[in-house]
Amino acid sequence: MLAHYFTLSLRRLWRQRQVNLIRVFSLALGLASGLVIFLVVNYMFSFDRHHPHIDRSYWVVTDIQRENTMQTDAAPRPLAEMLRRTYPFVESATRLETVFGRTMSVADGKPGAVRKFNEARNVCFAEPQYFNHFLVEWVAGSPAKALSAPNTIVLSERYARKYFDNADPVGRTVRFDNRVDLTVTGIIKNPPANTQLRYDALISYATIPGLERKGALLDWEGLQSMCFVLLREGTGPEQLASALTEVRKKNLPGDKAAQYAYQVLRLADLNHERSGMAPRPVSYALIAVGLLLVLAACINYINLATAQALQRAREVGLRKAVGSNQFQLIRQFLLETALLTFFAVLLSFMLTQLAMPLVNRTLAAQVEMLYPSISILDLLHPRSLQWFLGLVAAVVLLAGFYPAWVLSRFNPTKALTGQLTTQTIGGFTIRRTLITGQFVLSQLFLIIVLVISTQLKHMQSVDWGFHHANKLTVWLSPPNPVPFDQLRQAWLQLPGVESVTYASDPPASPYNRPTPFSYHFASKPEPFETRLRAADEYYLSAFGLSLVAGRNFSNTDTTAQEIMVNQTLVRQLGVSPVSAVVGKHMRVKDADRIIVGVVDDFRSGDLHQPIVPVTIVHDMGHTMMAVLTLSPNRPKTTLKGIEQIWDETMPYQVYKADQLDELLGSFLKMERLLAGFVQSFALIAMAMSCLGLYGLVTFMAEGRAKEIGVRRVLGAKTPQLLWIFGKEFGRLILIGFLIAAPMGWWLTNAWLQQYSHRISSNVWALGATLGITAFITALTVFGHAFKAAMRNPVEYFRTQ
Template sequence: MIENYFKIAWRNIIRRRGYSVINIAGLSVGIAACLLIFVVIKYELSFDTFQPGYKNIYHLVTRINQSDDVTYNPGVVAPASEALRLDFPQAKVAALEANYGSQLSVPANNSNAGSDKKFTENLGVVFIEPQFFDIFKWTWLDGQPSVLNEPDMVVLDKSTATKYFGDWKNAMGKILKMDNLLTLKVAGIVDDAPNNSDFPLKIMVSYISWKEHPRDYNYVYNWHATNSAHEVYLQLPANTSISKMDVQLKSFSVKHFDNQNAIIRTLFLQPLAALHFDTRFSNTLGDHLTSMATLRTLSFIGLLIIIMAAINFINLSTAQSVGRSKEVGIRKVLGSNRSQLIIQVIGETTIIVGGAVILAVIIAKAALPYLINIANVPQDIGIFNLGCLLFLIGIAISVILLSGLYPALIISGFKPVLALKNKITAASVGGIPLRRTLVVAQFAISQLLIIGTIVAVNQMDYVNKADLGFNKDAILIIPGYTDSISLQKMNGFKQQLLQNSQVKAVSFISDPPSSENGWGTNFNFNNSIKDRDFTAFLKLADADYFKTFGLKFVAGKSYDVSDTMRQAVVNETMMHKLGVIHPQDMIGKTIRIGGLSWSTITGVVADFKTTSLREAIRPIIIFPRKTYEAEAAIKIQTHDLKGTVAAIQKLWEGTYPEYAYNAYFLDDTIAKFYQQENQLALVYKIFAGIAIFISCLGLYGLVSFMAVQRTKEVGIRKVLGASVSSIVYLFSKEFAILILISFVIAVPVAWYIMASWLRNFVYRIHLSPWVFISAIIISIVIAWLTVGYKAIKAALANPVKSLRSE
């Protein structure tokens, strides 16, 4: 009996080729899209879950609560780890200090190469306590954690050891130089951290080495300086209450911080399970965090897509069921009961869905290499695993039930006598209101995604073209070093650069005007000894900073050339926050940060965007201090960019032979601020495209069906004198109304979602009515292109032919 059903199902599919193609195409694209979304979400949710102590590991973090805002810092003060060990003996505690852009060099006598091999590591270089490995499980290929008790010891991961020494097995005992400051001995090799780890540690230097080089690596042992790179992890006994623990940490904070800091700073626990999704904190170790909102948006989009595909299915099958009424009638007369018919229809659905799933896997497999453009997944992520298989089975079963059950109930419910007399029509199936509702739902979803796309693309366009208040074009940044030898070479290097006619300006800086570095501090103003109640953010640079970046002064001028802080420049936001109205009034006032001496303000610069456009402009103090001005910012002429950059590289490598050259253009890094948003905009574009594709398939199927159903009506109308255009109008009118209804539904939802997305940005576009108007125009045009062909064809048909068949 089953075999018979499948035979009929197969013949039905072949006979109604057009519908089957539409069904399978729409469904497989939808399932493929969902599968890819599933792969991304599964990957993101798997972060750190492989750690056996996953549920009991916590990250100690700092909340800084100032008068006007709350900020979160992933780091804690250096003495915190020792104090924790004393005050919370039940906890395992480990600290680490992260380093960025460290240079590692393998001395020549280590290898066969002629000179030192130099590597720059942006991530994964840490000073780390051996206790870290009591908390986190790592696979040790050679050596053991205790080697990190000794100073100047380093543990490498397998791929880094292979990169440096050819084979990780040769690495043990070899010498490695870090930033030309530390000479380290390789004392252990660990296996690489998995892709889904927020701790992709590559070079682990003993923590004690950090303490022994306080100036070079900014080691400050006091309770004032919260260093975002200094992280502390804890493992607590399994049954610890976290709320109680946070209360205890509050009193711990009060006990150890001095008066003023105790009021504004609190230490609390961030569970490891939340770490990957907590975007309040910047990510200091891994390459990305993912907000739960992004994952929710993705799942929501996936759900919408699969619903749309299922809707197509229901629409087309109920429409087709009219044509099948005769078969159903005969079967009933021949003795089939209702459940047998239901099984038959479900069987057909199963074949189609099965075909769609197979096709979807092929599509997904083909699209997989492009997935890295819209998500932070590793290159080698796969879809042939148990999770994906279960997901596909789940999707298949829900689509079969969702889209097969309703048509099955309709079809099996036909009265045999009516069915045999061909008295079953689209109207008597009762499906028309339902089908209209479903088309409205589909169009509402497409319009939602179209509006999302327009808003996201406009916002990203706005962000990319926004006036940052300074000139970011053609500025080459070369990260450098501030050891005493490098510092001595600075001025000579600058003079040599300026001799190149293509170089317009050079400045040594701590960071560019817009950057994600936020070095904040308490400060005093106008000779008052009381700290101001907000944080000032610092940028350190020589006096050519303003010229190099084209910053404009609203009052005063740059400070004089100096190696230390004697004079300073502030921005307008700083001035406003200090309650000063006229920029001129700032000139000559004094300002003091940390324990330094008082400096005179020589100028106020017009506001520029200090971070990404997600955040408001920060109050800034700019001043010179040579030992922090590690980066060279070089403004160059745009013609012959390549030649100029090559000349600069040659000069740099000649000046600093002991360091690796890692220059980049400023506008590239600014673009990277918005990686997540740009990805999201791309996701919207892709999925809006898919949604439109699926709904157009559905629409095309429906209108084809309508054209067949109304052949007779059109014939009669034409005989009675209807024009072609009036008949096209007849077909288009209904869809236009449905699109309008769906528009009314989509607008508030889209408005709500996109307005909340835009709230991520302090600087954002307005949701103008035009966004919505263009969405409906796009929908109508696309729908009409789909409907139009069939409508015109139906209208042009010869009425004699269509009426003769009756």
């Protein structure tokens, strides 16, 4: 019997192959959308889940509670040692420190020749306990001894090849920052892409005392290391939190203890607001969107299946007349749905895999991570496969049961005598509801797309308050001494280089941590904080910053005493006029300094926050970059000349340069990613709606065929007949809009509130959404409606 059903189903599917192709493509599009989202979210949830003892592992971080609570990912350096030495319930604790902007060099085989590498994020200082906490596969070396001694380093296979090509790296030497030689004591497997601890080189933590001032590892007020704790069996995080409170009060002065709060985070939940590719709420929202798109595909299938119901009336009537019961008919129709779903799944696999390279590239570019290897093969994992098979079964039941139930209930007498109409098989009520739901989804996405795109364009046109075009940032390599004057004079000799300034950051920087300071009372911090910039006397002219009061830095100030502040800082101090602060003392970074000038306001961070207080310190010792202003008409050889001068002046340091506009563009990274995702979802939702509309207009043409024929015979013109369809769809569009508009208004307004620089209104987006939906609907419906309106009325009467 099953083979018989299978043969009949294949014949039927082939006979209606045009409609079935639409059904298959619609289902495949929805399933592919859901699959892409599922694979991305599954990848996000997989971060650092592979480590041993994940259920007992915790990350200790610090919140700084001042004007606002500032979340960090760090802890004091002595904390890990204190926990593992003092508290028996702590099985192990380890600390590590990520290295940023340091130079690694290796001998090139020729006398005096070296290869240089600028390293950031992939290198860290780590303790031997690191290997007890995190899964590391060893190729050579001993985990117990590899990092126990100072001046040792463990490399991944990738970095071993990078530094030493195919030679055996164990026992070889890597020079760190041209200050210390590190001996390679071990080789480990490359870290997986789905980890935030993506370290390819681990330097022994015991190396730090030889690089920094005495007592640097005993500083309880600095936040320089990450601390991970492994608790013993049966110990809960509450006990660790209690111990941290005790440690904080014991080792920090009273005022500092009140400002610092240690937080305990589960390592299994590493992907959250503080750190990770996406917070959990975002991941859950993506899952909801994926399920909605799959649901929209099922709705299309139902509409298309029921639209063809009248064409199968005689078949159903005949089979019932010869003895088939309703259950047998439902089984056959569900088998047809299962076959179509099978073909849709195969097509969805192809569409998903085709999309994966773009998804992987986008994730790697946006979150600055190792290139992820997400693919359709991830579904072969037992839990993923179980989830996917459940989804396919749900699609078969959801998409197939209602049409099967409708078809199997046909009265055989009416079916064989042609007395069935659309009203006798349920009318438009369910189909109208389903199409309205699709309109709600597509219009909601359209509203969100329009608002996000407009906000992104608005942010790209922001006035930063300083000159940023034609600026090249060359990264310095502290803590090595930099010959500032020599570099500046050499660069200024190049044609196309207009100015050179040294600074810790440009005026707007992603590294924008607030710093407490004192003005009114030397021993009492102000109730708000400032952002610091270290700079030289050429900083103002290079960026076009205007002095409102006072003067620029003096080149005779060699002790970093002179500072300049912006107008917002003076205003929040309550000092008027702004010139009154000039000559006054201000204590910042544990030093008394003198305010020599007030500069006009400029944006110091991303566009989420308003203009905030900023202090510029005349401090060459903390500058991290040289900013070169280039002529728009510079020769093509200018950039090569800049690098050549660097190599001649600082032969042991790696040349690394970026355009300042690219750095500012990084502020919009997440907005671009969000806009891309939402635009994709909106296109898919609109495609779903168009396919659903095809089903409904087919159903309307069948159901109102006699009415159209009568109206045509009585003299109705084509526009009047088209209005029958236009009125129906116009009503559904309007109902969908009345539901989607308030939802879209609420969501977009809530999203816009995070930006201080935002578009003033999104009312226009509602009107534009209604117009776009109406236009796309008209294009989709018009062809089929026109064909129905122009049909010979005799054919309508003959088939009714």
